[in-house]
Amino acid sequence: xxxxxxxxxxxxxxxxxxxxxGMATVYKAYHAALDRYVALKVLHPAFHEDQTFLARFQREAxxxxxxxxxxxxxxxxxxxxxxxxxxxxKFIEGETLKARLGHGxxxxxxxxKVVDSVGSALAYAHRQGILHRDIKPSNVLIATNxxxxxxxxxxxxxxxxxESTLSSDSIMGxxxxxxxEQALGKKDLDEGTDIYSFGVMLYEMVVGRxxxxxxxxxxxxxxxxxxxxPLPMEVNPRxxxxxxxxxxxxxxxxxxxxxxxxxxxxxxxxxAWKEAGIPMEGTSTIVPPSTMKRAxxxxxxxxxxxxxxxxxxxxxxxxxxxxPVQKRPTWLYAAGGVLIILCCxxxxxxxxxxxxxxxxxxxxxxxxxxxxxxxxxIPATLTQVPxxxxxxxxxxxxxxxxxxxxxxIAAAQELVSNHPNDPDAHLQLSLAYWDAKxxxxxxxxxxxxANLAGPTNREFFLKAGDSFKKHDAWIAAAAMxxxxxxxxxxxxxxxxxxxxxxxxxxxxxEAPDMPLFLFFERIDRINQPLGYVVRGRYALFNGTLExxxxxxxxxxxxxxDMYEAALLEAEINFKEGHTDATKQILTSLxxxxxxxxxxxxxxxxxxxxxx
Numbered sequence: 001x002x003x004x005x006x007x008x009x010x011x012x013x014x015x016x017x018x019x020x021x022g023m024a025t026v027y028k029a030y031h032a033a034l035d036r037y038v039a040l041k042v043l044h045p046a047f048h049e050d051q052t053f054l055a056r057f058q059r060e061a062x063x064x065x066x067x068x069x070x071x072x073x074x075x076x077x078x079x080x081x082x083x084x085x086x087x088x089x090k091f092i093e094g095e096t097l098k099a100r101l102g103h104g105x106x107x108x109x110x111x112x113k114v115v116d117s118v119g120s121a122l123a124y125a126h127r128q129g130i131l132h133r134d135i136k137p138s139n140v141l142i143a144t145n146x147x148x149x150x151x152x153x154x155x156x157x158x159x160x161x162x163e164s165t166l167s168s169d170s171i172m173g174x175x176x177x178x179x180x181e182q183a184l185g186k187k188d189l190d191e192g193t194d195i196y197s198f199g200v201m202l203y204e205m206v207v208g209r210x211x212x213x214x215x216x217x218x219x220x221x222x223x224x225x226x227x228x229x230p231l232p233m234e235v236n237p238r239x240x241x242x243x244x245x246x247x248x249x250x251x252x253x254x255x256x257x258x259x260x261x262x263x264x265x266x267x268x269x270x271x272a273w274k275e276a277g278i279p280m281e282g283t284s285t286i287v288p289p290s291t292m293k294r295a296x297x298x299x300x301x302x303x304x305x306x307x308x309x310x311x312x313x314x315x316x317x318x319x320x321x322x323x324p325v326q327k328r329p330t331w332l333y334a335a336g337g338v339l340i341i342l343c344c345x346x347x348x349x350x351x352x353x354x355x356x357x358x359x360x361x362x363x364x365x366x367x368x369x370x371x372x373x374x375x376x377x378i379p380a381t382l383t384q385v386p387x388x389x390x391x392x393x394x395x396x397x398x399x400x401x402x403x404x405x406x407x408x409i410a411a412a413q414e415l416v417s418n419h420p421n422d423p424d425a426h427l428q429l430s431l432a433y434w435d436a437k438x439x440x441x442x443x444x445x446x447x448x449x450a451n452l453a454g455p456t457n458r459e460f461f462l463k464a465g466d467s468f469k470k471h472d473a474w475i476a477a478a479a480m481x482x483x484x485x486x487x488x489x490x491x492x493x494x495x496x497x498x499x500x501x502x503x504x505x506x507x508x509x510e511a512p513d514m515p516l517f518l519f520f521e522r523i524d525r526i527n528q529p530l531g532y533v534v535r536g537r538y539a540l541f542n543g544t545l546e547x548x549x550x551x552x553x554x555x556x557x558x559x560x561d562m563y564e565a566a567l568l569e570a571e572i573n574f575k576e577g578h579t580d581a582t583k584q585i586l587t588s589l590x591x592x593x594x595x596x597x598x599x600x601x602x603x604x605x606x607x608x609x610x611x
Contacts, residue, residue, distance in 0.1 A: 001025055002084075003042055007083045012040060012088070019066045025479030028091060036189070036196060037093075038076065042086040061087060064153050071121040071423050073141065073151040079539040089151075098137035111205050112273070114140065117148035121268040122198060125153060126180060126262060134188065135197035136177040137204070153553070176200065178209045180253050183221045185519040195265055199250030199258075202269065206239055209230045211251065218444055222288035222516065225253070240276035260286040300313045316577040408432040423453040427464055434473050443517060446476055450483065462497070469504060475517050478504035481520070485526050501597040502530055506564055540575060548572050563595045567603060574610070583610055 002025045007014045010050065012029035018039065019026045027040045043057070058078055065075040072577030075089035097114065106114070118140055125132065132139075132153055141149045178338070179196035182189060204210045211230055214222035229251050232239040246268045252258045252270035259265035291550055411431035419425045426449035453460040465480035481501035485493045508514050515538070524531035552572060555565040570585040588594055589603035 001080075003040070004084075009040065009086070012078055013039060014040070019407055024086075028157070033238045037091040039073075039089045039091045039373055040086050041089065041424075042084055057085060062487055067130065067153055069121055071117040071149055071154060072125070073149045078197075088223060091149075092141040092143050092149055094142045096138045097140035097201075098146070100142055100286060101137055105208065106205050107358075108273075111202075112144075112270070113148060114205065115202070115269055118150055118198065118201070120263050121150040121267075123262040131189060131191070132194050133182065133202060134174065134600075135179075135194055136174050137289065138174075140201075167239045175217040175224075176213060178224060179255070180223065180225045181255060181358070183224055185521060186514050187521060190255070191261060192258050193251055195258050195262060196255070198262065199247060199264070203232065203247050203251065206243060206247070207236065218440060218516070225516070233281070240272070242272035242275040246272045252334070299348060327370070347521075406432065406436045406547075409436055421452055423449040423457070423460055426452060427460075427467065430476075431467060431471065433466070434471055434476070439473070446479070450480070455483075456487055460486050461487070464498060465504070469500065474504045474508035475514055476510055478508045478518050481505075482522060482526065499596050501526070502564060503596070505530060506535050506537060506567070509534045510541045512542050514538060514542075529555050529562055530564060533557070533562070533568050535563045537571070540568070540572060545572065545575060548575075563589065563599050567599055570603070570606065574606070579610060583607065 002008055002017075003014045004390075005014050005016055009029065011033055012031055015028045015030055015037070017025060018028050024041045024043050027042070029040045030036075031038050061075065061078040065078070068074070072090060074090045075087055079086060079088065100110075118135070118468050122132065122135070130152070130153060135150075139151045140150055143149065155497055159190060177197045177200045179189075179193040182193050200210060210342055212220050212227065214220050214223065215483060221404065231239065232244045246265070249268070250258055250265055250526055254502035259268065319375065392502050408434045409429070412432040414427070415425045416429050430442045430449060433445055446468075448465065450461070456493075461480045461484035465477045465484060468474075468477040468480065478501060481497065481504055486499055505518065508518060518534075520535055523534055532551045533556040536548045536555070539545075539547035539551060548568075549572060552565060552568055554561060555568075559565065566585055566589055570582050570589070573579075574582040586603045586607045590600050590607060592600065594601075
């Protein structure tokens, strides 16, 4: 349970609730002894059951409390009240950067202050060996005096390193700002992950929108990992080329290609700002590529009607993009001539939607940039669906046009509508999506079903795994079998379940998107040799032969007689052109009665395909 307004918690009296996130709820409280307000952050009840996690939280809280920097929200204390652990922090009177962006575009001075404040805070923390992992505008607080503070240091690391059901079973971070490596669930995170998220913030302030925004969190995460960054100058032609170069480097998919340190990134951004030679503001517009193309065509047509190109350029430059276009009297256009027409044509196409930062219209409208709390189960974590808490939100399912709406989907949707809290109804809809060749929607709907089923519903996970196995939906089957295995103590899962899980995990490794849904680290916790096998097979189909061999060698050192490893070696040999060695291994596996049936069948199928 959380704290109540008016309740006395230690020396603090709860005044009001300020907000609620995936890990905790934040309250404003009054400390009478020191005559000051403070902010209390109390962990959600789901964390209270894991004493190992609580001990780790207390240790990490001490580390975070040692961060002494003028732009980091200081942590004053850690305590417990009736078994409810909480942090005591400085209370900042003001608003978040997210709220500030909702009021309108930032002038150049404010953008520069964000770079200085957040950048220096991050650089200091990194020197202390601490990552933030959840850089986003809602974690930047702007005090009434204009000072900026970075909040929530360390909490993301505490949660991600934990072993509790809730903490280890979710991606930390917010989809719009998450780094590719963090989205993939990699453990070896470094400064690059904060640099990427900081880069997304800068992109948003300068360009006027986040680089990736879609209907579902999975779509956003997928874009961060695989989709090329939308060029800032194409989204907003007012962005200078030097600034674009900085954003491209900060948001490189490969962290090795990003800036080495936050200080390097800050310097490059400021240098680019000066090189641009103009006072910039964050734009208040989102211009779709199609609109920009039409605007460019209109400008080109008007340019051809004017003989003095320099005059045209000067007139175009005089348009202030932050000001919406207003209708003019007819006589004014006639008097203004061709140049004014040119400006108005361009402005009409670019800004016909008015002020995009107005509430309910702009890129910061809730529907436009849905922020998912850190502990909400993103579809990339089908294997780790947390227990439902009040802080979670339902993930939207894909939107289908009538041509995609099969009778089976329609019937399943009606069933879900009538029974919204029934996991079996959501499972039926997920299978209907899969049969309609809508795998993304199927996996997202399966996440909903697993959330509703709860983390200990072994019967549901087994049923779901078996259902998707029959449909050859190996990622979904593996995710559900893994959830079923996790309901047992280590080493106590039935042999048949472990066999089904191994088959599904092995076969799912062919899919490029497999790591989005099935984290290698989670497989390691159940069966480390299998984890190396799956990594190796994923590398075979989606990476390099060298990486596949490296992982195979790891398995051989740990468990040289593993059937899955032998099958992987045969596939690697075949890819390398060693036909005889491949046949020898596959023949042995297909005739070995001790091997799991699926391996014998698969080995025999592979033999048939070898000339």
